[in-house]
Amino acid sequence: RGEGCRMGDGGPLSAMRLDEGMKLSASELEFYAEDELVEVVPRFEFNDEVCMMGGNFGPFQPFIPTKVPLWLAIQLVQRKLATVQPPDWLMVDEIYELYEKENSTRDRQLLQKVPFHYREIATLILRHCPEAFAGREGKVRVLLKDIEDLREAKLQTSLRELNDDHPVINISNIGAMEMNKMRPFLINALHQFRDLKRGEEAVTQGSQALQAQD
Amino acid sequence: MPVGDYYSLDSILREETPVPVEFQVRLTKGLANILDAPAGEVKELPLWLARALDSKDYVYARVPRTHSKPTLAALKVDASKHSLSKLNPYYYEAGIDLSIMTNDAELVQALMISFARRYKDILERYDHTEDKNAGTFIKTLTSEERRLYVSGQRSSVHHSKWKRRMLEHIEHAPITQMSNKKLKTS
Numbered sequence: 001r002g003e004g005c006r007m008g009d010g011g012p013l014s015a016m017r018l019d020e021g022m023k024l025s026a027s028e029l030e031f032y033a034e035d036e037l038v039e040v041v042p043r044f045e046f047n048d049e050v051c052m053m054g055g056n057f058g059p060f061q062p063f064i065p066t067k068v069p070l071w072l073a074i075q076l077v078q079r080k081l082a083t084v085q086p087p088d089w090l091m092v093d094e095i096y097e098l099y100e101k102e103n104s105t106r107d108r109q110l111l112q113k114v115p116f117h118y119r120e121i122a123t124l125i126l127r128h129c130p131e132a133f134a135g136r137e138g139k140v141r142v143l144l145k146d147i148e149d150l151r152e153a154k155l156q157t158s159l160r161e162l163n164d165d166h167p168v169i170n171i172s173n174i175g176a177m178e179m180n181k182m183r184p185f186l187i188n189a190l191h192q193f194r195d196l197k198r199g200e201e202a203v204t205q206g207s208q209a210l211q212a213q214d
Numbered sequence: 215m216p217v218g219d220y221y222s223l224d225s226i227l228r229e230e231t232p233v234p235v236e237f238q239v240r241l242t243k244g245l246a247n248i249l250d251a252p253a254g255e256v257k258e259l260p261l262w263l264a265r266a267l268d269s270k271d272y273v274y275a276r277v278p279r280t281h282s283k284p285t286l287a288a289l290k291v292d293a294s295k296h297s298l299s300k301l302n303p304y305y306y307e308a309g310i311d312l313s314i315m316t317n318d319a320e321l322v323q324a325l326m327i328s329f330a331r332r333y334k335d336i337l338e339r340y341d342h343t344e345d346k347n348a349g350t351f352i353k354t355l356t357s358e359e360r361r362l363y364v365s366g367q368r369s370s371v372h373h374s375k376w377k378r379r380m381l382e383h384i385e386h387a388p389i390t391q392m393s394n395k396k397l398k399t400s
Contacts, residue, residue: 021365022365022368022369022372025372025381026372026373026375026376026381027376027381027382030376123377127379156337159337160334160337162333163330163333177373177376180369180373181369181370181372181373182369183369184365184366184368184369185340185362185365185366185369187365188361188362188365188366189333189362192306192329192333192358192359192362193326193329195306195307195310196306196310196322196325196326196329197326199309199310199313199314199322199325200319200322200323200326202310202314203313203314203317203318203319203321203322204319206314206317207317207319210317
């Protein structure tokens with residue numbers, strides 16, 4: 001009995017990639033983000049270095065913090081071999097400050113400086129090691145959501161400013177996932193503006209050539 | 215884009231846009247069996263043919279009603295109210311071809327203004343998945359606008375699925391679910 005299955009993940013043959021300019025799916029972006037280093041506190045001992053493509057990690061001593069890639073940190077947490085120390089920018093006070101800054105620049109559409117993969121890292125750490133926030137995880141989630149919404153709104157406003165005279169938008173300090181989400185729409189819009197502009201240039205060139213003939 | 219992509223379906227369909235042409239000379243050989251018309255008569259030919267004949271001055275190509283000055287003036291008033299797809303599903307691209315062919319810079323400028331206006335509408339609406347009028351709205355969009363809308367919407371849906379961890383879910387395709395229901399009632 002045939003069971004159709006549909007993967008919405010934008011795999012290689014997905015229509016999204018073929019037509020519309022989504023070059024990188026969200027899962028793939030998350031995969032890249034997992035290379036970022038985070039601090040873990042191991043509960044095990046391992047006296048050799050682990051040599052990997054991303055670098056050498058270890059040796060691991062119990063209760064001595066050390067930096068490893070996020071994917072490794074998650075694996076260790078899942079096997080109860082370590083706890084993750086969330087990065088400084090993700091702790092409640094810093095997140096709150098970021099929220100305040102985003103909120104105060106809301107009208108000027110300026111995005112605040114954030115780690116490039118802030119969304120992916122925050123999502124993964126909140127999902128796999130919530131206890132690392134010592135009970136304040138809920139507050140962090142709420143603040144993060146507000147920050148994300150504020151930034152999205154600013155980007156949306158910037159997109160609205162796009163027109164043919166002014167085919168640039170300011171996306172300084174944009175995050176990886178935000179950029180990925182915006183990419184298909186923005187590229188198609190820019191293509192359309194460009195095509196119209198080129199058409200205009202072709203017409204003016206054509207009429208100049210005709211005038212030259214007369 | 216004076217000449218379309220040879221293999222692109224969109225280009226082929228776009229170049230079928232009917233264009234009224236005024237015959238300057240009477241064709242005596244070749245196409246004359248199909249295109250017999252005395253000098254001065256106005257007929258409608260597909261864009262690709264009109265362009266070829268116009269470049270040799272056998273005909274004088276004019277702008278069709280869909281892109282004529284009155285229609286453009288109406289668009290200028292409020293571009294978002296019109297169903298451009300009804301006029302021509304490739305409104306912008308055919309319009310560019312037409313304006314190059316007839317040397318009409320105002321046509322292309324009107325297109326730019328219309329698109330800048332309609333773009334704002336697309337931007338407002340692509341994110342609202344509960345919008346009941348989305349279907350009717352999409353029908354009014356030209357093929358290029360549709361691609362823009364759909365790309366934005368799909369990207370948005372994809373990323374909210376990621377957020378909710380639904381990306382790794384394997385779901386039944388809707389077609390198989392329908393046939394299951396049919397079996398149950400028989």
